[in-house]
Amino acid sequence: MPPRPDLEKSCAPLPDPSGIPTYPEGGARAWLVVLGAWCGLTASIGLYNTTGVFSVIISNTILTSSSSTSTGWIFSIYAFMVWIVEYYQIFLAFSLLTGLGSSLLLTPSMACVAHWFDARRGLASGIAWTGGGVGGVLFPLLIQGLLPHLGWAWCIRITGFILLFLCLISILLCRSRIPPLTRKDATSPWRATLPDYHIFLDGTGAMAFTTLGVLFVDLAYFIPITYLPSYYLSRQNLPTSSTISGSAAFGYQLLAILNAASCFGRLISGSLGDHFGHYNTMIISLFLCVVSIFALWLPDIVTTSSDSPVLLIIFVIIFGFVSGSNVSLTPICLGQLCGVGDYGRYYASCYTVVAFGVLVSLPAAGAILDICGGRGRKGSKGDFWGVAVLTGGCYVVALGCFVWVRGRVIG
Template identity: 25%
Template sequence: MRVFYGWIVVAGAFLVLFVAYGAQYSFGVFFDALLREFGWSRASLSGAFSVYAVAYCVVGFPAGRLTDLWGPRVVIAAGGLFLGVALAGMSLVAELWQPYVLYGLVAALGMGTAYVPCNTTVVKWFVARRGLAVGLASSGASVGTFALPPLAQLLVTAVGWRTAYVVFGVGIFVLVNLVAQVMRRDPESLGLSPDGARRPPVPAAGADDGVGPLTRAIRTPAFWMLGATFTATWIPVFIPLVHLIPFTRDLGHSALTGAWVVSTVGIGAVAGRLVMGAVSDRIGRKPAVGVAMALQAVGFLGFLLAGRGLPLLFGDALVFGYSYGAISTLFPAIVGDFFGRGQAGAIVGFLFALAGAMAGWGPLIAGAIYDATGSYDLTWTFSALLNVLAVILLVRSEPPRSARA
């Protein structure tokens, strides 16, 4: 029996997200090494990641539009080039402004052509099993978050952070450009139907086509409510992934232990993506997202207790990772449900640029709070409250009328 090509697309997306996000969340390893070598403040170096987070989310919009127009192969391959060059170039850093350019801008161009093109392409290949498919594809990001930070720490220890950056850059360039060749725009481009159905599915009126192009989606309350919901949950989402290693060192543990804490976030995120993606196909996308956001609030509060021992720190990293993975997986799926497959790249990209760009402020604010108070306690509390707000906004979000007809 022939395998439905949509699952090959899922596998390709998994690999691209594995290397891209694994490298992204290894930033904490290099962050610690750069702080030690140059003596920069946490806030000043966190700013480079904040610029990166804003820029790569903003790039998601044109990347989504270009994916709708050209298909994912060219866009993802270009992303591999930008990301590989940026990481290899980081090996030459000597001044604080250089990470802002190389990581904050050039690497952001690469990452912006990973998340949105991969996930929106998977959304186009599936309808009935959309949650499961997006969960499997995006779990690549979580597996990368688990596998690559410890590898980065071992490389930094063995050969230094400069050589480690070169290894990461070359590896990502080669692998992403190879995998990009298997990506295809949608099932119709190969004469197939979503989910591998023998005949095209017959959805309820408007349920798959949604409200049409981006210009019409923007005019709906649903668009802005979803944007506000994900803005609230994403403002603090990068804080643990940037600050967990120095936070762990502040608690008296080694940098390698900190890298394993970040990896534990990745393990939790794999579970969150796989479990909640499939669960959302059964209970609905909104309830699943709401549960994940509530868990993320609990996860942030749990970091306040991390000083009581490593089991609590690792356990809380699992909870945070589970919720983080679920939310990022269900985002393109719920947008696809609200607005349809046809313009998924543009709509997901625009919302990702709108809401995701706010995540850039989180690490910068956390660094400034730490520099001012010597503690992350206020940061963890503020982050939990933002996720409570996100749940409230989600409850008030409803699909456009044309999608409910």
């Protein structure tokens, strides 16, 4: 039996029917597109990476009577769409409007880079994705500095003005270059980019298992960045009244440290993926995520004899680096399964599935947190062991999916 082709070769972008034989691979116009994508990802993913700050403020100072499961729906609906003092107001403003806006900004920002780079796509995408890490550093520190002095309303207004500025730059600079493929059943180019379940039935299982892997990557990634500040408050036995000041400020800084580390992970993994294969790099990063969860975060949770945050800080740095890399690599791995003109359809098909899965991630994590700590009680760092196990388990499943796709094609 002849050997099956290597994934990195067999899944390389197909020749594009648009008649454009080469990609610029650089130049002023191409790098301006990367800058526009960077601004778009700073606004969308940067805010996404700041949900832990919003979670601890909303849970401990605004919706104090709501359970972890209830407040989890606010942020899972936000992730689903990305993908005020009353619950419904926060739900509508943050979950629905912000989530939908982030989605409309995120997808074009990622896709347009692929129109200008092929051989250097990992590097260009990695640079663009560092915007999410920069935003994840900027917004937590901004909120930490403004909230005690200006209050919730003006803190959110100033954040909104910064987002508006970033969005305007992204809109001005992001440009497509290759028209989408037109399906036989499509009556317009727009319809050609709609989700298509036939993609999952290609006979190899590559798209189906890649999508399943991406689903569990997003399930796992969103939990720590949401619960990390809350975990720090519980770990240090800090009262909810210190949420926005005093010793609790380090909880905000932990999230900033995680996102800063993710910038380096996204940049380095993109370049490594170009040289050693994006699926290979993805598998390594997922394995390191599993190790960081079970060898660093879980021991910090279950160890009751030490109040030193050293182990937690080590976990935050390592997890930020490796999780940032696997988040930025998922769109590139999807791009290897299709041509650039067909990318919108593949991306939409994948993330339609992923969005519905992420929808239940934080409510599930919140329910586990309530159960492990006793329903209605939030206060001990040991309550978070179930959340850590859930996160690590999701990464294990994601790792298995990507290993299966790699092994399936290699034989």
